[in-house]
Amino acid sequence: MAVQVRVPTILRSYTGGAKVVEGGGDTLAALFDDLETRHSGLRARLVTDAGDLHRFVNVYINDEDVRFLGGLDAKLSDGDSVTILPAVAGG
Amino acid sequence: MRFDSLVDSVGRTPLVGLPRLSPSPDVRLWAKLEQNNPTGSVKDRAALWMIQDAEKRGILSPGATVLEPTSGNTGISLAMVCRQRGYRLICVMPENTSVERRQLLTMWGAEIIFSPAAGGSNEAVAVAKRLAAEHPDWVMLYQYGNQANAQAHYETTGPEILADLPGITHFVAGLGTTGTLMGTGRYLREHVPGISIIAAEPRYGELVYGLRNIDEGFVPELYDPSVLTARYSVGPKDALRRTRELVAEEGIFAGISTGAILHAALAQAERAVREGKRADIAFIVCDGGWKYLSTGAYAGTLEEAEAALEGQLWA
Structure with a gap:
């Protein structure tokens, strides 16, 4: 099962500069664990020690914010697209 | 009407x-x-309510200087309201915003301080917070937390x-x-x-x-x-x-x-x-x-x- 993950500029030091990486897992937590095996250090930038998504990190599955899909328990399917972005201001 | x-x-x-x-x-x-709305955006509502609220709470009085980080529309709305009420308005705006927004702000009498494009509105907020700390007499309405x-x-x-x-x-x-x-x-x-x-x-x-x-x-x-x-x-x-x-x-x-x-x-x-x-x-x-x-x-x-x-x- 493969999922495409878009990585923001600020976290590309963990992906060798790659903008898009592939990963697998049936939940977001499993995906982050899988990514960690190849991109060491990335997981700690996304997930706090308490096991929650970092406050200033937004993650989207097929453009929908995962915080409304169960957070790290959000389900993933083959071919899904995951986008990671830092939280920025609008207005 | x-x-x-x-x-x-x-x-x-x-x-x-x-x-x-x-x-x-x-x-x-x-x-x-x-x-x-009067200046052509939804922000007229928030701008008017924030100004009226500050007036009611006594933190805005005639001749006051209002400061606000904005990517444009809130600034334009505030500029319209401030001008009519006799307040000076300073907007902190990212430099990567459209030329029309700058011209409109200036037309309605606002002064613009540009913040760097990288970081977008986050930078505008940071710059405005620094300015507010340096000028305690300025009133930052702060749309993000107001x-x-x-x-x-x-x-x-x-x-x-x-x-x-x-x-x-x-x-x-x-x-x-x-x-x-x-x-x-x-x-x-x-x-x-x-x-x-x-x-x-x-x-x-x-x-x-x-x-x-x-x-x-x-x-x-x-x-x-x-x-x-x-x-x-x-x-x-x-x-x-x-x-x-x-x-x-x-x-x-x-x-x-x-x-x-x-x-x-x-x-x-x-x-x-x-x-x-x-x-x-x-x-x-x-x-x-x-x-x-x-x-x-x-x-x-x-x-x-x-x-x-x-x-x-x-x-």
């Missing part, structure tokens, strides 16, 4: 149906035309929509300061059990997310995720495509952020059709397209328009 002055005419905007873009007679879309921003929508936008559309099932708006969604969303949740409150968040080019580290990220103090049902990130291509569809199909000439909102609204409509449910979906038209003509959003192919928006704060 007759009003004592321009600021008294803020709000009470039309809600118009979209007969061509609505998928069926049972699943309908309704546009709340906020470009009909409850009067959400309260404007709780008291006006929400009741107006419910009065015009008692059968509303979905409300869709853009997520910036979160004021529109928090205020309108809270009001509608209190009055319409089971309503869906949907956020459409613009996804910009990489430059805008160019923070030095994650801890420089920003979540507006007003934001309460429990008000929302779902939140979608909408990229420039979908936003532009929908902006063009809205003017081509329904004659509504809107800004690009409205295209992002329409995209999320149409996704809700398609879902209702799939599930065989009735839906009346109201969404916010934040402003007209005039201020974005120079961005190239309305000219050439979608690909050309998308390329022209790269690095711009288009919402």
